[in-house]
Amino acid sequence: MPSRTIALGVLASGRGSNLQALLDAIAEGRLAAKVAIVISDRSDAQAPERARAAGIPAVTLSPRAFPTREEYDAQVVKLLGDVGVEVVVLAGYLRIVTTVLLRAFPDRVINIHPSLLPAFRGLHAQRQALEYGVKITGCTVHFVSEEVDSGAIILQAAVPILGDDTEATLSERILEEEHRLLPQALQLYAEGRLTIQGRRVVITPNAHALH
Numbered sequence: 001m002p003s004r005t006i007a008l009g010v011l012a013s014g015r016g017s018n019l020q021a022l023l024d025a026i027a028e029g030r031l032a033a034k035v036a037i038v039i040s041d042r043s044d045a046q047a048p049e050r051a052r053a054a055g056i057p058a059v060t061l062s063p064r065a066f067p068t069r070e071e072y073d074a075q076v077v078k079l080l081g082d083v084g085v086e087v088v089v090l091a092g093y094l095r096i097v098t099t100v101l102l103r104a105f106p107d108r109v110i111n112i113h114p115s116l117l118p119a120f121r122g123l124h125a126q127r128q129a130l131e132y133g134v135k136i137t138g139c140t141v142h143f144v145s146e147e148v149d150s151g152a153i154i155l156q157a158a159v160p161i162l163g164d165d166t167e168a169t170l171s172e173r174i175l176e177e178e179h180r181l182l183p184q185a186l187q188l189y190a191e192g193r194l195t196i197q198g199r200r201v202v203i204t205p206n207a208h209a210l211h
């Protein structure tokens with residue numbers, strides 16, 4: 001199926017390794033997209049530096065400058081709209097988004113979460129998995145809905161928990177899968193192969209694979 005080039009807006013609060021995975025996938029021709037803007041809520045985030053290194057505009061918006069979450073998100077929506085963003089990617093974004101953003105981009109906000117949802121929602125998902133004692137965890141790419149870490153699931157990848165894992169080693173192993181999964185999910189979007197049916201995301205098979 002032919003893919004369009006989709007304009008992404010990436011929201012990131014930290015290191016930005018998932019943003020980097022998107023930029024690498026685009027550069028290598030594995031993702032038909034461009035990152036039109038990166039927005040961060042934290043002045044110490046590395047993600048904006050990675051964006052600027054790739055020639056992409058990056059903006060840091062301090063939450064303290066806005067009286068409410070809704071007003072913050074209204075400014076985010078304006079910045080995204082100004083550069084023609086079609087899909088918003090939450091890549092390590094630590095703020096809870098409001099309906100102001102979700103209604104401006106209906107079924108077009110995508111998040112990556114480091115667990116197999118619906119297990120271990122919220123912060124420190126890797127630590128939660130270790131403490132619970134599960135033997136398998138992983139990561140999930142999903143559409144964002146109004147309830148945190150609950151939207152329709154696009155892709156998941158499983159990662160085993162090893163006997164000597166620490167939060168750091170497990171997070172690192174999950175991250176490798178995140179870096180593979182997030183570009184793959186966005187490429188499926190670009191190819192028009194994702195359909196939301198109720199809670200489920202149906203993935204249309206690749207036309208080439210049918211022959």
Ligand code: GRF
Nearest residue numbers: 015016017018092112113114
């Ligand atoms: C990732 O583990 C992601 O799943 C979670 O936050 C982390 C962000 O990492 N939401 P990075 O900033 O992309 O390196």
